[in-house]
Amino acid sequence: MKAPAFDYLRPSSLDDAIKLLGAHPDAKLIAGGQSLLASLNLRLSQPSHLIDIGRLAELRGISVNGGVLRIGALTRHAETMASPEIAAHAPLLTQAIHHVAHAAIRSRGTFGGSLANADPAAELPACVLALNATLVARGPSGERRITADDFFTGLFETALAPDEILIAIDIPVATPDGVHGFQELARRSGDYAIVGLAAAGKRSGTHLSELRLGWFSVGTKATLAPKAAAALIGPAASLARASEMLAEDLEPHDDLQASGATRMSLARVLLKRVITAMEVAA
Ligand SMILES: Cc1cc2nc3c(=O)[nH]c(=O)nc-3n(C[C@H](O)[C@H](O)[C@H](O)COP(=O)(O)OP(=O)(O)OC[C@H]3O[C@@H](n4cnc5c(N)ncnc54)[C@H](O)[C@@H]3O)c2cc1C
Numbered sequence: 001m002k003a004p005a006f007d008y009l010r011p012s013s014l015d016d017a018i019k020l021l022g023a024h025p026d027a028k029l030i031a032g033g034q035s036l037l038a039s040l041n042l043r044l045s046q047p048s049h050l051i052d053i054g055r056l057a058e059l060r061g062i063s064v065n066g067g068v069l070r071i072g073a074l075t076r077h078a079e080t081m082a083s084p085e086i087a088a089h090a091p092l093l094t095q096a097i098h099h100v101a102h103a104a105i106r107s108r109g110t111f112g113g114s115l116a117n118a119d120p121a122a123e124l125p126a127c128v129l130a131l132n133a134t135l136v137a138r139g140p141s142g143e144r145r146i147t148a149d150d151f152f153t154g155l156f157e158t159a160l161a162p163d164e165i166l167i168a169i170d171i172p173v174a175t176p177d178g179v180h181g182f183q184e185l186a187r188r189s190g191d192y193a194i195v196g197l198a199a200a201g202k203r204s205g206t207h208l209s210e211l212r213l214g215w216f217s218v219g220t221k222a223t224l225a226p227k228a229a230a231a232l233i234g235p236a237a238s239l240a241r242a243s244e245m246l247a248e249d250l251e252p253h254d255d256l257q258a259s260g261a262t263r264m265s266l267a268r269v270l271l272k273r274v275i276t277a278m279e280v281a282a
Contacts, residue, residue: 003040007049014058014138014165017051022140022163024049029165031074031113034105059112059167064089069171073112077101080111089173090131092180092200096123099182102190112166115151118158118221121192123184125152125222126214130180130200133171139164155220177202177209181274184216185266187257193217194257195266199274201229206281208233213271218252218263225249232275232282239275239282243268 009027011017021027028047030036031054039045053059059074062085069089071080080086080097087094100106100114100123114124115135128135128148135146137160144164151159160166174180184196195218201211211232213225227249231242252263275282 001041001043003037004043004046006040006047008052009049010052010055012055014053014056014167017053017056017165018138018140018163020049020051021165024051025162027051029053029116031110031116032076032108034101034109035113035117035119053165059165062086064173067173069173071111071169071171073110073115073166073168075111077106077109077111077114078103081106090171091174092131092182092198093124093127095180095182096127096198099123099184099186099190099193099196111169115169116158116160116166118152118154118156119192120155120219120221121196121217122222123182123193123196123198123216126196126198126216127182128169128171129214129222129224130198130212131171132200132212133169135166136168136170137161137164138167143167145170149224152221157221175202177204179203179208179278179280181277183270183273185270195252195263195270197267197270197274199278201278203278203280207235207237208278208280208282213249215250215267218250218267220251220253223250228271232280235281237280237282239272242275242282243271246271 027049030050060072133148137144181199184193186193196216198214202209211229213229215223227245228242252260254260
């Protein structure tokens with residue numbers, strides 16, 4: 001199918017983009033276009049206007065300041081993959097980004113686009129949950145900071161207001177006691193995962209002192225598993241107990257790829273792999 005007719009607008013500043021978004025309530029932002037164009041071609045979305053934010057310098061750049069790694073919303077997946085700052089300060093992302101689609105898509109798709117799209121099977125939403133990130137949005141009344149925990153509200157739904165643009169992602173930099181892990185099961189390399197886990201935490205001696213488990217492709221949105229994570233903290237950590245607790249944390253869905261029961265079983269396999277690779281007592 002072909003995309004429906006739309007008008008194309010290319011603002012030259014972030015302020016102009018926000019004004020255009022306010023003036024055209026049926027408009028859609030386009031960043032890398034790697035999810036949006038497919039949804040237009042399938043007529044899942046019929047916006048009156050496309051507002052192309054792809055050239056806005058204010059949404060670009062990767063920097064480190066005061067213990068925070070800032071990733072501009074327009075950072076392409078290929079740039080995330082190649083960034084020495086991200087490798088040093090958020091190595092979980094460097095590991096995870098290899099699993100996002102294929103090289104051609106990674107050369108156009110953006111960090112902010114992936115988060116704003118909120119696909120429950122996407123890797124980056126689960127990563128920003130695990131990394132306890134804060135998402136920075138700008139709208140007509142200024143900037144708003146939204147924790148990753150509050151950002152993903154449902155299937156392809158976020159806490160962004162219709163007239164807000166995601167401008168950057170702030171991530172606390174990894175510390176020397178930091179640990180991370182990433183695992184996904186997909187039919188083929190580059191496919192969306194059947195189940196996936198992004199984890200980040202801190203180690204104290206032989207055990208974990210902090211842990212956040214961000215799951216994807218298990219339910220309608222990227223989801224934390226706080227009860228399973230709590231069972232893995234401290235000297236009394238137990239992988240068996242954490243595995244049980246996943247049943248309380250997750251609501252895996254059925255689809256053509258796998259039943260909810262299969263997903264739960266696979267989630268337990270991934271949890272074991274990630275924790276084992278961290279080489280902590282559990
Ligand atoms: C064949 C194929 C395979 C793929 N496989 C994977 C995969 O395995 N894992 C994965 O995670 N993704 C996958 N993707 C999706 C890809 O990673 C997209 O790049 C990403 O999801 C969206 O980024 P984008 O910049 O292209 O966003 P766009 O397509 O431009 O936009 C997506 C949505 O986000 C909104 N948006 C974009 N930027 C902003 C912003 N700054 N503020 C507010 N709203 C914004 C748009 O309005 C739109 O609704 C795949 C895509 C394709 C075509």
